[in-house]
Amino acid sequence: MIDVAELLKRPSVEKAMATLTNSSNRPVTVKHVSQWVKTQPADPEFLPGAAYVRTEHGDDIYVADVLPEHMLIHELIHPTLFAEGYPDVRVSEGAAYRFTSEKRQWFIGYLDGILNQLEHHEVHRRMAEDFGLDMVPYFRFKGEHSSAQLTQIIRTQPANNWLSRQKESIDILEMMPYRVHVWKSLNEYERYSPQTYSRCKRMFEIVQSMSFKAPHEAQATYRAIRDEVIRLGEEFRMDEQLNDLWRAMDFPLES
Numbered sequence: 175m176i177d178v179a180e181l182l183k184r185p186s187v188e189k190a191m192a193t194l195t196n197s198s199n200r201p202v203t204v205k206h207v208s209q210w211v212k213t214q215p216a217d218p219e220f221l222p223g224a225a226y227v228r229t230e231h232g233d234d235i236y237v238a239d240v241l242p243e244h245m246l247i248h249e250l251i252h253p254t255l256f257a258e259g260y261p262d263v264r265v266s267e268g269a270a271y272r273f274t275s276e277k278r279q280w281f282i283g284y285l286d287g288i289l290n291q292l293e294h295h296e297v298h299r300r301m302a303e304d305f306g307l308d309m310v311p312y313f314r315f316k317g318e319h320s321s322a323q324l325t326q327i328i329r330t331q332p333a334n335n336w337l338s339r340q341k342e343s344i345d346i347l348e349m350m351p352y353r354v355h356v357w358k359s360l361n362e363y364e365r366y367s368p369q370t371y372s373r374c375k376r377m378f379e380i381v382q383s384m385s386f387k388a389p390h391e392a393q394a395t396y397r398a399i400r401d402e403v404i405r406l407g408e409e410f411r412m413d414e415q416l417n418d419l420w421r422a423m424d425f426p427l428e429s
């Protein structure tokens with residue numbers, strides 16, 4: 175089992191911790207995943223890997239034994255972005271008035287996961303550029319998981335499930351920077367859904383030409399991606415009411 179105290183002394187980790195504490199005054203704790211204790215009914219029994227848990231008291235980060243330095247720095251960047259005022263995700267009340275609060279609540283939870291994935295473009299850039307991490311082993315590790323995930327999607331083929339296609343497009347967009355490690359599954363996916371795949375490529379061009387280096391830029395990029403996801407829904411002539419929820423989605427800045 176890794177030694178958390180030793181990990182916290184590594185220069186890259188110290189730098190990432192200092193970057194977070196310079197922009198946030200919330201207390202940060204770092205523990206090993208084996209120390210996870212479930213406190214809420216919705217909490218998992220065990221943490222499958224590194225995690226960032228935002229509580230009312232502060233930021234709790236859990237590390238595991240796989241690539242601990244990469245994973246810890248990754249989890250430290252999420253609250254740093256939050257403290258710097260990066261966009262939050264919300265469904266505008268005005269635009270979403272026609273939906274039941276139940277549907278809205280469900281959608282907000284779903285978008286919360288998507289925001290986390292969109293943030294990864296900036297998280298990965300900082301891991302490499304700001305903290306000098308070699309991203310090859312990290313992307314290779316992520317690639318194994320992503321390939322399995324894509325293969326699962328293709329095998330089970332949730333046909334005409336507009337929601338899954340739109341969610342998949344965000345998953346695939348996240349894989350684009352490490353596509354060399356998932357190319358087989360990506361090729362297979364492209365044959366399965368050429369429309370979704372070309373939309374993902376378009377989204378990745380947006381990510382590359384715009385950027386996430388500051389909160390306002392991230393906001394514009396998120397909005398452009400949202401518009402592409404809506405277009406994807408329109409192309410598939412999917413459930414208009416649910417597509418309207420995407421239209422009601424915005425990324426207000428935190429500060």
Ligand SMILES: [Zn+2]
Binds near residue numbers: 252290294297
């Ligand atoms: Zn993350």
